[in-house]
Amino acid sequence: MPVLRWAVATHSVPPGEPWRTACPECRTPIGAAGPPRTLSPLARCAACGTRIGAPPFAVEAVAVLALVATLSAGHPWPVTVALVWWLGWMIPLVFVDVAVHRLPDRLTYPAAAGSWALLGLAALVTGEPAAWLRAIAAASGLALLFAATTLVFGARGFGLGDAKLALSIGAVLGWFGWPVVLLGMLVAFLGSGLTAVLLLVARRISWSQQLPFGPFLVLGGVVGVLAAGALSFKFSQSI
Known part of the structure; x- marks a missing residue:
């Protein structure tokens, strides 16, 4: 901690x-x-x-909750190791982005590199190379999408930090399938939009202000991981 x-x-x-x-x-x-x-x-x-x-106690409470949720998701142990690594970087990234609207390279790059490598190891152990290839494709696609909005829309688009963050979040979601990727992104955009509306109504922000998107991306990743674990458990119980 x-x-x-x-x-x-x-x-x-x-x-x-x-x-x-x-x-x-x-x-x-x-x-x-x-x-x-x-x-x-x-x-x-x-x-x-x-x-x-x-x-x-905020960092400690979030870390404990994230660890318990990850371990209870019921994923194979090699995948769980990759998820624990990923969450270990996501927790400080969320707090930093909320505080100063930054997603430092010193945190996003190790998160992505470790997630890709550990998911690759999980693919070897579990015999699921297709899952790893899908994870890399999802990560690359999301990162390019977010980066493109920066190039096209400038300050009105997503930041390059969000694109770098997507390198790890996309990999984690992609491992579990394209529907999970869509679910994670849906949660991220809906969460961001709803929060912005509530803050505008409460006059806590103005129309010209932008919310940090990193925490919502991480939220989408966590929801996707938990949903994938729940669906896997339900499927195993029905067999």
């Missing part, structure tokens, strides 16, 4: 600023090897008590 909290605190800085390595008030280091209390669930600097990173 301290590693996840460190990743959130380090990368939650506005674009153009260097990654955070110390408390903004007293400059106490917040590296993974720093004072333990700096990275505790209380989210306070060990020296001066300044709030750093995500809210207290």
